[in-house]
Amino acid sequence: MMSKAITIAEAQRYDAHTINEIGIPALVLMERAALATFNNLLNDDFDLSRVVVVAATGNNGGDGIAVARLLHIRGIDVEVYLLGDPAKATSQTAQQLKIANYYHIPFTSDLNHVVNATLIVDAIFGVGLSRDITGKFADAINAINAADAKTVAIDVPSGINADTGEVMGVAVVADSTTTMAYNKIGLLTITGKQHSGTVHVADIGIYAQDHLEHAR
Ligand SMILES: NC(=O)C1=CN([C@@H]2O[C@H](COP(=O)(O)OP(=O)(O)OC[C@H]3O[C@@H](n4cnc5c(N)ncnc54)[C@H](O)[C@@H]3O)[C@@H](O)[C@H]2O)[C@@H](O)CC1
């Protein structure tokens, strides 16, 4: 059921249908995305002694901040390196920031913490990437790629165009990618494969409509 690969437009359409027509709240999908990533982190035998989640303020970042919370509650040493203006976060990501604040999850603005991590979670951009990456975002991606740590990407390695596999200026080279609902066609290209590593497709409750017909 989960073998096909989809475009960015399809991912966005299936997300919107699941939330608006079926009625599953967006935060439920985000929690499932975070739990799927968390389970892959625990199962893949990574060194979890110092985890840094690098997150921006879109929903990909929200997934990452929720992963940081799941790790923190488990007693794992985790910090969040936040990119972008939290005042401009999506509503779901603002909610994840509020929850993270309740748990006193540490935030860092020191890129050395990224470089010295034992595991990095890449939650900068997913299917919402829309232009070339520059400035602090590019600096963070270069730091991730310079680190010895293993890197797990959420949904798409940040900087990879999920439709074409093209590197949008600079892109995270991940060891593993937990991608939501279906694989993305850009991850099947040569550059896409080089940047995503082992791809885990996570069932988070979002399906193409033709995959749901049997259930209605
Ligand atoms: N909406 C949903 O139903 C779900 C979304 N999920 C996650 O949400 C992601 C998509 O979230 P969004 O649509 O918020 O998009 P993203 O979080 O991928 O990124 C969009 C944000 O980045 C900015 N941006 C784009 N390119 C940039 C660049 N080059 N430099 C600086 N800023 C840039 C955009 O202006 C926007 O603010 C998915 O990949 C997935 O990880 C999951 O939580 C599952 C459910």
Ligand SMILES: [K+]
């Ligand atoms: K990502």
